[in-house]
Amino acid sequence: MKKPLLLLLIPIALMFAKENEFSLIVQKPFDAALFSITQDYDREISAVGFSKNFSQSSQQGQVYTNAFDYLSSISNKYGSMIHLIKVNNKAELLLSKMAPLNRFTEAVALLKTPDNGYFVGGHTLDGQLILAKLNANAELIYTRLFGTKNYDRMHNLIGLSDGGVLCVASSTTSRAANESLFESGLGNNDIYIIRFDKNGAKLWEHKYGTSYDDEGVDAVEATDGSIMVLAKTSYDKHKDVTLMRLSENGDKIWLHHYKGENLTIPTRIIRLRDNNFLVVINIYDEMQKEHIRLIKFDLYKNVVNQKDIFTTYPSGLNDIAEFSDGTLMGVGYVRDTHNQDALAMLIDTNLMMLKQEHYGDENYDNFYALKVLHNSQVGVVGVHTNPTSQESNMWIVKLNQDATMAQIPLAAAGFYEQLKKLFADEIAAKQLSISQDLTIELIDSRLYFDIGSHTLTQTQKIFLEKFAAKLIPFLHKNQELLSSLSVNGHTSSEWGKSSFSNTYLNNEELSMQRSFSVLRYIFLEQNPNMQQWLTQKLKGAGLGYAKRLRNKGVEDKEKSRRVNFEIELKSKED
DSSP, rough: OOHHHHHHHEOOOOOEOOTBBBBEEEEEESSOOEEEEOOOSSSSSEEEEEEEEEOOOOTTTTSSSSSSHHHHTTTSEEEEEEEEEEETTSSSSSEEEEEESSSHHHHHHHEEOOTTOOOEEEEESSSSSSEEETTTOOOOEEEEEOOOSSEEEEEEEETTTOOOOOEEEEEEEOOOOOOOTTTTTTTEEEEEEEEEEESSSEEEEEOOOSSSSSEEEEEEEEETEEEEEEEEEEEEEEEEEEEEEETTSOOOEEEEEEOOOOOEEEEEEEEEETEEEEEEEEEEOOTTEEEEEEEOOOOOOOOEEEEEOOOOOOOEEEEEOOTTTSEEEEEEEEEEOOOOOOOOEOOOTTEEEEEEEEOSSSBBBEEEEEEOOTTOOEEEEEEOOOOTOOSSEEEEEEEEETTBOOOOOOOHHHHHHHHHTTTHHHHHTEEEEOOOTTTEEEEOOOGGGTTTTTOHHHHHHHHHHHHHHHHHHHHHHHTEEEEEEEEOOOOOSSSSOOOHHHHHHHHHHHHHHEEEEEEEEHHHHHHHHHHHHHHTEEEOOOOOOOTEEEEETTOOOOSSSEEEEEEEEOOOOO
16 A cells, blocks of 8 residues: 655745735745746645755664665655645735655646646656645645656646646666667657646656757647647757657657757747747857747747847746737846846747846845736746845745736725825825725816816826826736726816706716826826736726715815726625
């Protein structure tokens, strides 16, 4: 009977995030890191990696003549262990579990199952591969230990359309003549691909490669069920990119080597929304400075587009994902002589860099993986090292679609208080007022409209520019709470000597024109990314004189000729 995989609840040594930013660092006594991330069906985020435990001593009195026997004897007590964490949208840690197997283990990949559980993929210290299936509470359903008799390493776990998984790994060459699968092996190190069904039954396993060193890196399923595999081939001082297309049964359809003049390191392959594929490669030039190359190709290995991205400092990408509008975000690292920061990079549909953001302290930081979330924000995991420490920590952040750091959502009451704090100067200057229902009224007489006019004055434009420069970024940072921002136009009740119906209709039209003038001005002041986001949140309304203002029961016609802003937050059910 196999021993069960125990998942132990581990207390957190220390965790913290900067004020209001969605950045959670989980510090452990020894090195730890997160390598893969996914979003749960309850909108929370799960990530997997490894941490270490050295709290227990080895057995007393036992003498070992072989180092691996010694490692096996102590592996149930301490060493690298699979570590799963789960956080909510407030960057609060909900779950932290370690999974000690009978060998040192590291997890490199995490996938969701249809029942909100997990597939976890990794490997042991002595070269066996691991596939574990967990339920939604991170309790073990089953574990599979597999691989060759040689040294194996898992590099990624790919979810397939039939509910099964594909393990992308590498394996040292087998020399055993009785191994029918591999015979004498292909080279020093080979690409090793294994397919499991949704119940954990192995369907097939194959080895691919050349007479040189080959290593599986990543894979993705095409719409026709075939599998595109990304690998690297090493010989002399070169590393070439290997692309391979397999049938759903693992038969090789084609294999192509992408040869470069300099050292090339492929890191990721994804399928794009147009059903082409994108490969990420980090390239070292003659001066050993890294830059990024993106190659887009089709199902038949034809290159559709190729771009090199150069940055001021050496940089590389470990992962990349596509948004619904076709833009891409990549994450990785950027380094100078004495420091390495985590990198988030925004890339357009033509594979040109739009912007980059650096995160971390004055030491070593790296982003390993990302996941585009349901609201177009991005969950990212990696490793953070404190400036005064040499030990790495698990790190999880949430970014906005423009690669800026997302903010932890405020509660409704907190939202009101933060809004008042944001506009404290304008409130003190009696330019605006904010009510608890999050309505912003402009109360400076210079901000009212002239009779019958919807054209903005220079004074109004100057105010709106400063006002929007504060309000729009604040709303964007708290977008998980925001339902909409309304710009409401208003009028006084008169319209010369017109009839009642004409007075009503003319004022309705004028109020809509005032709303549109303000909405248009604010919208055009934003950058394209913010404009894209505002199309989902910003709306205008003309309310005529229905909400005209009164002073001691008498209509205040001047104050009624205005616009105001209404912020609507999401309900708990949203």
